[in-house]
Amino acid sequence: MRVELLCTGDELVTGLTTDTNSPYLEARLFELGVKVGRVVLVGDVREDITRGLQEAASRADVVIVSGGLGPTADDFTAECAAAAAGVPLVEDAGTLHFLRERAEKRGRELTSNVARMALVPQGAEVVPNPVGAAPLFIVRLGGCRLFFLPGVPREYRALVDGVVVPRVREELERRPGRTWRAFRLLRTVGLPESVLDARVAPLARAHPRVVFGFRTHAPENQLKLMAEAPSQAEAEAALAAAEAASRAELGRSVYGADADTYPGVVARLLTQARATLAIAESCTGGLIASQLTAVPGASGFLMGSAVVYTERMKTAWAGVPPDMLERHGAVSRPVAVALAEGIRASCQTTYGLSVTGVAGPTGGTPEDPVGTVYCALAVDGGPTRCERFSLSGDRELIRLFAAFHTLELLREHLLTAPSSP
Numbered sequence: 281m282r283v284e285l286l287c288t289g290d291e292l293v294t295g296l297t298t299d300t301n302s303p304y305l306e307a308r309l310f311e312l313g314v315k316v317g318r319v320v321l322v323g324d325v326r327e328d329i330t331r332g333l334q335e336a337a338s339r340a341d342v343v344i345v346s347g348g349l350g351p352t353a354d355d356f357t358a359e360c361a362a363a364a365a366g367v368p369l370v371e372d373a374g375t376l377h378f379l380r381e382r383a384e385k386r387g388r389e390l391t392s393n394v395a396r397m398a399l400v401p402q403g404a405e406v407v408p409n410p411v412g413a414a415p416l417f418i419v420r421l422g423g424c425r426l427f428f429l430p431g432v433p434r435e436y437r438a439l440v441d442g443v444v445v446p447r448v449r450e451e452l453e454r455r456p457g458r459t460w461r462a463f464r465l466l467r468t469v470g471l472p473e474s475v476l477d478a479r480v481a482p483l484a485r486a487h488p489r490v491v492f493g494f495r496t497h498a499p500e501n502q503l504k505l506m507a508e509a510p511s512q513a514e515a516e517a518a519l520a521a522a523e524a525a526s527r528a529e530l531g532r533s534v535y536g537a538d539a540d541t542y543p544g545v546v547a548r549l550l551t552q553a554r555a556t557l558a559i560a561e562s563c564t565g566g567l568i569a570s571q572l573t574a575v576p577g578a579s580g581f582l583m584g585s586a587v588v589y590t591e592r593m594k595t596a597w598a599g600v601p602p603d604m605l606e607r608h609g610a611v612s613r614p615v616a617v618a619l620a621e622g623i624r625a626s627c628q629t630t631y632g633l634s635v636t637g638v639a640g641p642t643g644g645t646p647e648d649p650v651g652t653v654y655c656a657l658a659v660d661g662g663p664t665r666c667e668r669f670s671l672s673g674d675r676e677l678i679r680l681f682a683a684f685h686t687l688e689l690l691r692e693h694l695l696t697a698p699s700s701p
Contacts, residue, residue: 281452283309284318284340286332288347288357289431293323301346301436308445312452313461313506324348329360337364337421342451344444347431349414351393361419361428362401369399372406375415382413411438460512462519466503466526467540468533469688473501476530483525489518498677499684500535500542532695543571546687549694550581557690558627559585560598560619562610562636563653567683583627588619598622598634609648611636616654617666624658631693632658635686637671639678651678655686657693665689 285305291297299321306316317340322332329348336343348357362369376398383390397414400406404417412435419426427447429439452458468476473496480503484492493504503526507519527534536545550557559568559582569585572578586597591610594600599622600615608614616634624632637653644650651673656666669685671678 281314281342281448281455282317282340283314283342283344283448284320284336285316286320286322286329286336286343286345287431288322288324288329288345290324290354292321292347300433301431304433304437305344305440305444308440309448310504310506311463312445312449313459313463313508314448314452324354324356326356326360326363329357330363333360333364333426334421337424337426340424342448343424343426344440345426345428346436349397349428349430351391351397351413355396357428358399358401358417361404361417361426365401365403365419365421367402370402372398372400372415372417374408375400375406378408379413407439407443409435409439410442411435416443459508460510460515462507462512462515464505464519464523465538466505466523466530466534467500467536467542468503468530469500469535469542469684471501471530471533476501476503479529480526483522483529487518487522487525489515490522492522499681503530532692535691541575542684542687544575546691546694547572547575547578547581549691551577553630553694555630555694556581556583556627557631557633558583558623558629560588560594560623560632560634561585562588562594562619562634563639564635564679564683564686565589567679568633568635568686571683571687583629584623586623594619597626599626611638611648611652611654613654613666613668616656617658617664620656620658620666621664624660630660631690632656633686633690634658635682637669637678637682639675639682641675653678653682653685655682655689657689659693665693 285302287299292299302319309316320332322328348355379394379398380390400417401419404419407416409415412430414430416439417428427444429436473494477494480492489507489509491506495502505519505522507515509515509518535542561568566587572582588594588597591605595602598619600618604614604618616636619634620632635655638644638648638650640650651671653669653671656664658664671681
């Protein structure tokens with residue numbers, strides 16, 4: 281099955297908005313074993329959208345179109361769909377009724393521009409939008425089915441998960457002689473992409489039914505495993521064997537799979553260990569705490585976090601002695617250790633994490649140039665561990681990797697001593 285995506289909107293082709301919808305759908309389709317053949321961005325030009333629809337339909341079995349279904353003057357994708365199909369726009373009674381009720385509940389009258397969202401190409405299948413106003417509609421052009429979705433990410437994802445992916449799956453299952461697929465995404469840390477490739481290269485040769493692929497998403501690298509076989513059971517068995525071999529080869533570098541997130545895995549390990557954590561952050565400016573508090577239930581393990589950006593606050597909030605700062609400087613091993621131990625003692629937690637460094641673009645010294653980072657882990661009843669890293673990249677990348685290396689100290693400890701701090 282060939283699938284293409286067509287995304288409309290001037291904001292996408294002028295750099296004002298990043299297309300986040302396509303990567304989401306691509307990942308969902310890849311789980312079915314479908315690799316998107318082409319993604320096309322088209323500005324708000326009627327002729328370009330109409331021609332883009334016709335060209336995509338001539339190549340693909342399924343085309344997913346996003347954007348241009350709202351109430352404003354630059355929302356004319358439905359018109360272009362009708363033009364591409366050679367049919368008029370008609371009013372969908374169900375959508376119009378929904379829009380009128382929606383307006384009344386908000387104490388408003390249904391305006392003509394909002395009512396335009398009920399216009400769809402004649403003969404289209406209309407599917408209500410569970411989280412928004414504009415519906416999804418499906419049009420056939422020759423042998424191709426075109427799904428038209430609103431571009432608002434929240435609405436787009438709800439319709440992708442509720443309508444598009446199930447329909448594509450059904451069509452795949454109906455196809456005679458189809459190839460069955462099973463997919464796993466292994467998430468790794470601490471391995472450059474080239475090293476990951478070299479480590480699993482022998483495994484790819486030993487598992488011919490599995491396609492090994494790679495993706496970098498800093499600070500992690502991902503190993504994509506897709507098994508292909510004449511039956512689902514054979515595909516799943518081939519995938520399981522390749523996954524087991526990959527995990528054995530990569531060891532603790534594999535932190536999770538599929539929808540796992542790095543902060544989520546660290547949070548789970550802390551919860552399982554019934555441990556508590558406090559953090560003192562300098563160069564990362566609260567990034568570590570932000571990542572962890574994005575995980576539901578973080579209050580069960582994260583007791584507190586301090587952004588100790590200045591020397592005065594390193595002393596006031598984490599108890600770093602002023603003479604230590606004067607002797608060694610804020611970016612140093614002794615200060616990182618003192619920060620971790622001080623914040624742990626202050627919050628009375630199982631663990632204390634700290635990070636201090638030079639994120640740039642200025643502020644480095646010959647001894648500690650831009651990119652130098654010290655991070656430390658203080659343990660209740662155990663020795664404090666401190667590591668020095670030399671990171672490269674711009675300020676954003678250095679801060680991202682500094683946060684990762686700091687959390688990795690904690691993850692490694694939890695994996696080696698899961699039952700006790």
